[in-house]
Amino acid sequence: MTISAPLSPHTPAALYPAHLSVLQERAAEALRRGGFDHLVIPSGTLHYQAFDDRDYPYAVNPQFKAWLPLTQAPGSWLVITPGKRPALIFLQPHDYWHAVPAMPRDYWVEHFDITVIRTPEEAARLLPPVFRCAILGEPQSALGSYVPNNPEPVLQYLDYHRAFKTPYEVAMLRQASRIGVRAHRAAERAFRAGASEFGIHLAYCQAAGQDANDLPYGNIIALNEHAAVLHYTLRDRLPPKPLRSILIDAGASFGGYASDITRTYSAQEDDFAAMIRAVDAVQLRLCDQVRAGTDYRQIHLDAHLLLAGVLHESGLITVAPEEAVARGISSAFFPHGIGHGIGLQVHDVAGFAASDAGGTIAKPEGHPYLRLTRTLAPGMVVTIEPGIYFIDMLLDELQAKGLGDAVDWERVAAFKPYGGIRIEDDVVCTEDAPINLTREAFAEA
Ligand code: GLY
Ligand code: MN
Ligand code: MN
Numbered sequence: 001m002t003i004s005a006p007l008s009p010h011t012p013a014a015l016y017p018a019h020l021s022v023l024q025e026r027a028a029e030a031l032r033r034g035g036f037d038h039l040v041i042p043s044g045t046l047h048y049q050a051f052d053d054r055d056y057p058y059a060v061n062p063q064f065k066a067w068l069p070l071t072q073a074p075g076s077w078l079v080i081t082p083g084k085r086p087a088l089i090f091l092q093p094h095d096y097w098h099a100v101p102a103m104p105r106d107y108w109v110e111h112f113d114i115t116v117i118r119t120p121e122e123a124a125r126l127l128p129p130v131f132r133c134a135i136l137g138e139p140q141s142a143l144g145s146y147v148p149n150n151p152e153p154v155l156q157y158l159d160y161h162r163a164f165k166t167p168y169e170v171a172m173l174r175q176a177s178r179i180g181v182r183a184h185r186a187a188e189r190a191f192r193a194g195a196s197e198f199g200i201h202l203a204y205c206q207a208a209g210q211d212a213n214d215l216p217y218g219n220i221i222a223l224n225e226h227a228a229v230l231h232y233t234l235r236d237r238l239p240p241k242p243l244r245s246i247l248i249d250a251g252a253s254f255g256g257y258a259s260d261i262t263r264t265y266s267a268q269e270d271d272f273a274a275m276i277r278a279v280d281a282v283q284l285r286l287c288d289q290v291r292a293g294t295d296y297r298q299i300h301l302d303a304h305l306l307l308a309g310v311l312h313e314s315g316l317i318t319v320a321p322e323e324a325v326a327r328g329i330s331s332a333f334f335p336h337g338i339g340h341g342i343g344l345q346v347h348d349v350a351g352f353a354a355s356d357a358g359g360t361i362a363k364p365e366g367h368p369y370l371r372l373t374r375t376l377a378p379g380m381v382v383t384i385e386p387g388i389y390f391i392d393m394l395l396d397e398l399q400a401k402g403l404g405d406a407v408d409w410e411r412v413a414a415f416k417p418y419g420g421i422r423i424e425d426d427v428v429c430t431e432d433a434p435i436n437l438t439r440e441a442f443a444e445a
Contacts, residue, residue: 010171011171012069012107012168012171012172012175012255013106013107015166015167015168015171016107016108016111016168017111018166018167018168019166019167019168019169020067020086020108020111022166023066023067023080024080024082024086026157026158026161027039027080027082027158028082029157030134030153030154030157030158031082031134031154033153033154033157033357034134034151034153034154036132036133036134036151036154037081037082037128037132037133038079038080038081038128038132038133038134039078039079039080039081039133039134039136039154040077040078040079040080040127040128040133040134040135040136040146041061041063041064041067041077041078041079041080041135041136041137042061042064042075042076042077042135042137042141042143042146042148043060043061043064043070043073043074043075043076043077043078044058044059044060044061044064044074044137044138044140044141045074045075045120045140045141046058046074047140057212057213058072058074058213060072060073060074060256061136061137061138061141062256062344062345062349063136063137063158064076064078064137065255065256065344066158066162066256066344067080067086068088068108068112069106069108069172069255069256070104070256071253071255071256072101073090073091073101074091075091075093075120075123076088076089076090076091076101076123077089077123077126077127079126079127079128081128085111085112085113086111086112086113087112087113087114087115087126088112088113088114088115089115089117089123089126089127090103090104090114090115090116090117091116091117091118091119091120091123092116092117092118093118093119093120094118103116120143121143121144123143123146124143124144124145124146127143127146130145130146133146133149134149134150134151134154135147135148135149135150136148136150136154136155136158137150152358153357156350156353156356156357156358157356157357159349159350159353160350160353160355160356161356162343162344162348162349162350163341163343163348163350163353163374163377163379163380164377164378164379164380165343165379165380165381165428166379169257169343169381170379170381170428170435172254172255172256172257173254173257173258173259173342173343173381173426173428173437174437174440174441175254175255175257176216176251176252176253176254176257176258176259177252177259177261177426177437177438177440177441178441178444178445179208179209179210179252179253179254179259180208180250180251180252180259180260180261180438180441181261181438181441181442181444181445182207182208182445183204183205183207183208183210183250183252184204184248184250184261184263184442185207185445186203186204186206186207187200187201187203187204187207187221187246187248187250188246188248188263188265189203190203190204191223191243191246191248191265191267192265192267194239194243195239196223196235196236196237196238196239197221197222197223197226197234197235197236197237197239198235198236198237199239200221200246200248201219201221201235204219204221204248204250205219208252210252210253214253215250215251215252215253216251216252216253216258216259216260216345216346217251217258217260217346218233219233219248219249219250220232220233220247220248220249220250220262221235221246221248221250222246222247222248222419223236223239223240223243223244223245223246224240224243224244224245224417224418224419225390225416225417225418225419226247226419227245227246227247227264227389227418227419227420227421227422228389228390228391228392228416228419228420229419230335230336230389232247242267243267244266244267244268244272244417244418245264245265245266245267245272245418245419246264246265246267247262247263247264247419247420247421247422248262248263248264249261249262249422249424250262251346256344257343257344258342258343258344258345258346259342259426259437259438260342260346260383260385260424260426261424261425261426261438262385262387262422262423262424263423263424264276264279264420264421264422264423266418271314271414271415272415272418272421274314275310275314275388275415275421276421276423278310278313278314279307279310279386279387279388279421279423280423282303282306282307282309282310282386283384283385283386283423283424283425285306286299286302286303286306286338286384286386287384287425287427287434287436287439288433288434289302290376290382290384290427290428290429290434291376291429291433291434292376292377292378292429292430292431293375293376293377294375294376295373295375295376296338296339296372296373296374296375296376296382297361297363297364297367297370297373299338299339299384300337300338300364300367300370301325301364301367303334303338303386304325304330304331304334305321305322305325305330306321306386307330307333307334307386307387307388308321308322308324308325308329308330309321310388311324311329311330311333311388312324314411314415315408315411316333316407316408316411316412316415317329317406317407317408318405318406318407318408319406323406324406327403327406328366328401328403329398329403329406329407331366331367331394332391332394332395332397332398332403333388333389333390333394334386334387334388334389335369335389335391335394336369336385336387337367337369337370337371337372338370338384338385338386339371339372339382339383339384339385339424340371340372340382340383341371341372341374341380341381341382342381342382342383342426343381347371348381350374351371351372351373351374352372352373352374353374361373361374376429377429378429378430378431379428379429379430380428380429381426381427381428381429381437382426382427382429383424383425383426383427384424384425384427385422385423385424385425386422386423387420387421387422387423388420388421389419389420389421389422390412390415390416390418390419390420391420395407395412424438425437425438425439426438
């Protein structure tokens with residue numbers, strides 16, 4: 001053993017054993033509910049393009065990476081049996097065409113019984129009797145009689161509880177936020193230096209040390225009016241003239257966990273910059289509502305009222321904020337949900353789950369795009385991402401509905417060339433005040 005500094009109690013390595021215990025308890029209960037003895041989880045296999053031998057970027061089964069930060073090991077399997085050490089069947093093929101996954105040496109390895117296999121088929125003889133197995137995966141992962149059966153009671157239980165992050169998971173998410181923030185700062189510098197969307201994307205990837213295959217979702221880098229497209233993922237190779245604004249929604253991955261961060265900047269000190277500051281103030285107020293016992297739907301509804309206030313103060317609407325919300329005018333400017341759970345998946349699972357045994361919590365009427373309706377509890381991690389956009393399609397609809405008199409169209413025309421604003425942070429709900437992972441990382445940087 002080498003002499004090293006004592007393990008900090010806050011590192012993923014130090015927190016992992018307790019995390020694994022929680023997962024084992026959850027797995028035991030999920031199996032009990034489903035009437036199975038073993039949880040069997042394939043890591044997933046490569047997908048190929050139609051009529052071609054080109055594979056799509058490999059995406060690990062989220063149920064697999066929930067157990068260990070291993071995201072590049074297709075053809076491997078996990079076997080979880082209550083009361084036993086978890087088993088990892090690790091595919092390390094004899095292959096000189098492709099890079100073979102290296103034998104893991106991380107902090108988690110000592111907690112698993114690891115068996116190396118050389119062909120995918122070898123896994124079958126190492127798996128427990130199939131009729132006792134809950135097999136969680138996609139159909140393509142089937143291996144002989146080991147066909148994923150994805151039992152509802154098992155999935156419902158695991159997915160519901162995955163909303164409650166362990167301290168290990170919060171540490172992983174914190175690291176994903178730090179990497180994302182480092183890249184956001186590089187992207188802002190590239191924007192201020194006059195780079196194109198493509199150039200800003202490259203600056204982002206360089207600073208993150210991640211490319212399209214690693215990032216948790218495709219970077220949204222929108223200059224000027226492109227920001228009015230909520231998920232704009234084209235990348236112009238030349239910068240627009242004049243360059244007015246940027247909306248950048250981009251995250252980073254760390255050991256299978258995601259960050260999801262949006263910032264908007266104006267190229268100059270102008271009315272748009274002032275509106276960004278106003279949305280930022282609203283966003284901070286909403287982040288402060290990420291507290292145990294709060295119905296997340298209420299944060300969404302409060303966002304409408306606060307953003308309608310910004311619209312009013314900026315001279316975009318002529319009616320009071322309450323009226324703008326009641327008549328659906330705020331929805332034309334803020335047409336998406338206030339956020340979602342985040343973790344192993346950027347849009348985490350079970351956002352509408354009423355319990356760990358099924359049921360759905362409805363979205364508020366008239367708000368079809370909200371992705372999370374649960375009541376917040378310690379350990380939940382959510383995004384808070386209010387926005388104001390100038391979207392022709394929605395503004396046209398507003399007029400068609402006879403609501404055009406509530407809008408100052410000259411003011412809209414003045415803001416339209418900037419596209420829109422979104423500000424998004426990742427926030428941890430605790431017993432006490434929320435922890436804003438994104439702001440924390442910006443403050444640190
Ligand atoms: N990046 C997608 C989202 O914010 O939900
Ligand atoms: Mn988001
Ligand atoms: Mn986002």
